[in-house]
Amino acid sequence: MYDDIYENDDEVINAIVDDEGMASVQLVYTVAYVLISICLIAPPTEFVSAGLTVQNVLSNFLGSENMNFIYYHIRRTTATLLFHSILPLGYCLGLWVFVGINFVQLWSTSLYWQLFIITSILLPCCAALIALYWWRNKWANHPIAKLLQAHAPDGSTWQAVASAINIEFRRIDKFTTGAHGRRLIVTDSWVMNTATYSLYIAHQGDIHLMLDRTEDHPMYHESQTGAQFLNITVTSINQHVGSFTIRLNSMEYSDLKDKLQTQIRNARNIVIQQSLSDRFLEAFRLQVAENAAFHKPPIMDLESCIGCMQKTANVKLQKLCASPQEGSCVQCYCRPMWCLECMGKWFASRQNQQEPETWLSGRAPCPTCRAVFCMLDISMVT
Numbered sequence: 001m002y003d004d005i006y007e008n009d010d011e012v013i014n015a016i017v018d019d020e021g022m023a024s025v026q027l028v029y030t031v032a033y034v035l036i037s038i039c040l041i042a043p044p045t046e047f048v049s050a051g052l053t054v055q056n057v058l059s060n061f062l063g064s065e066n067m068n069f070i071y072y073h074i075r076r077t078t079a080t081l082l083f084h085s086i087l088p089l090g091y092c093l094g095l096w097v098f099v100g101i102n103f104v105q106l107w108s109t110s111l112y113w114q115l116f117i118i119t120s121i122l123l124p125c126c127a128a129l130i131a132l133y134w135w136r137n138k139w140a141n142h143p144i145a146k147l148l149q150a151h152a153p154d155g156s157t158w159q160a161v162a163s164a165i166n167i168e169f170r171r172i173d174k175f176t177t178g179a180h181g182r183r184l185i186v187t188d189s190w191v192m193n194t195a196t197y198s199l200y201i202a203h204q205g206d207i208h209l210m211l212d213r214t215e216d217h218p219m220y221h222e223s224q225t226g227a228q229f230l231n232i233t234v235t236s237i238n239q240h241v242g243s244f245t246i247r248l249n250s251m252e253y254s255d256l257k258d259k260l261q262t263q264i265r266n267a268r269n270i271v272i273q274q275s276l277s278d279r280f281l282e283a284f285r286l287q288v289a290e291n292a293a294f295h296k297p298p299i300m301d302l303e304s305c306i307g308c309m310q311k312t313a314n315v316k317l318q319k320l321c322a323s324p325q326e327g328s329c330v331q332c333y334c335r336p337m338w339c340l341e342c343m344g345k346w347f348a349s350r351q352n353q354q355e356p357e358t359w360l361s362g363r364a365p366c367p368t369c370r371a372v373f374c375m376l377d378i379s380m381v382t
């Protein structure tokens with residue numbers, strides 16, 4: 001083919017040498033472009049912590065997630081779609097700028113390149129048309145808006161549902177977990193999971209949760225030790241709401257359960273690894289249930305626990321492990337001021353954190369009067 005273009009052998013040799021140089025530059029460029037694209041599409045943890053994500057770059061356009069959660073995700077999914085659609089075209093442009101191969105040269109190379117160029121031009125056009133369709137009518141055609149419309153009671157609009165979700169998202173007691181781009185958010189009445197091009201939303205009152213399977217990671221980079229991940233399928237009785245899978249570390253399982261109104265069914269009896277404090281609290285609870293109860297005099301009023309301010313105080317410390325003069329425990333005369341969970345957490349926090357096996361036989365001072373007690377001295381108030 002060179003014979004048509006070059007007239008003498010020297011030029012042919014130079015062209016071949018040039019071609020080889022160009023091919024290696026093209027290879028380096030291609031590898032770099034693919035790597036950067038992968039990092040932008042599925043950012044590794046290092047990229048996220050450095051703030052190098054599409055969300056951060058476009059933060060001005062996206063607005064504040066905290067102030068307007070639903071609009072933020074409508075804009076985020078649209079921007080992500082547009083951004084991903086221009087990546088192939090960006091590759092062709094970069095080839096021109098950095099390697100010096102323009103579109104005409106590329107076009108004449110092979111049929112595959114012709115297809116690639118056509119696709120890279122068509123993709124952003126299609127994405128722009130989709131985005132335009134979503135945007136029309138104040139985003140009413142966006143999949144998230146349609147999903148919210150499915151949740152709206154008769155006569156109500158998707159905007160009303162959106163503002164209800166926005167308000168709940170602003171509360172600080174929501175449960176969130178998971179990597180950027182695949183985050184699970186549980187508020188008082190909603191279970192939501194973000195995905196690259198969408199946002200899954202289900203109302204807590206409509207859902208069934210089923211623990212599906214677990215993944216065990218013998219070594220997990222964030223914890224230095226092993227980790228277990230749970231995959232839970234969320235199915236809604238609302239026919240317009242598709243089911244989706246949420247994923248979380250088993251250490252967060254009890255926090256998730258606290259935030260949910262429904263039970264998580266574990267039909268396959270999967271064994272869930274609990275965090276150390278959860279395992280301790282379970283043992284603590286069992287021991288306290290075996291101890292003699294404290295019968296509250298009728299005039300005594302139980303106030304809310306001063307640890308969490310949520311539950312009613314339900315435990316009393318009374319020396320039961322030995323007779324009054326024996327042992328190192330001391331009688332506490334405080335009225336019930338703590339709930340079982342908070343007392344358990346307090347007890348665990350006063351133990352040697354390096355030796356969890358000694359916790360059950362340990363001692364702690366009463367949080368109020370400092371009288372020393374052991375686990376046999378804690379009574380449920382009845």
Ligand SMILES: [Zn+2]
Pocket residue numbers: 305306307308309310311338339340341342343
């Ligand atoms: Zn409490």
Ligand SMILES: [Zn+2]
Pocket residue numbers: 317332333334366367368369370371
């Ligand atoms: Zn006390």
Ligand SMILES: [Zn+2]
Pocket residue numbers: 319320321322329373374375376377
């Ligand atoms: Zn004791």
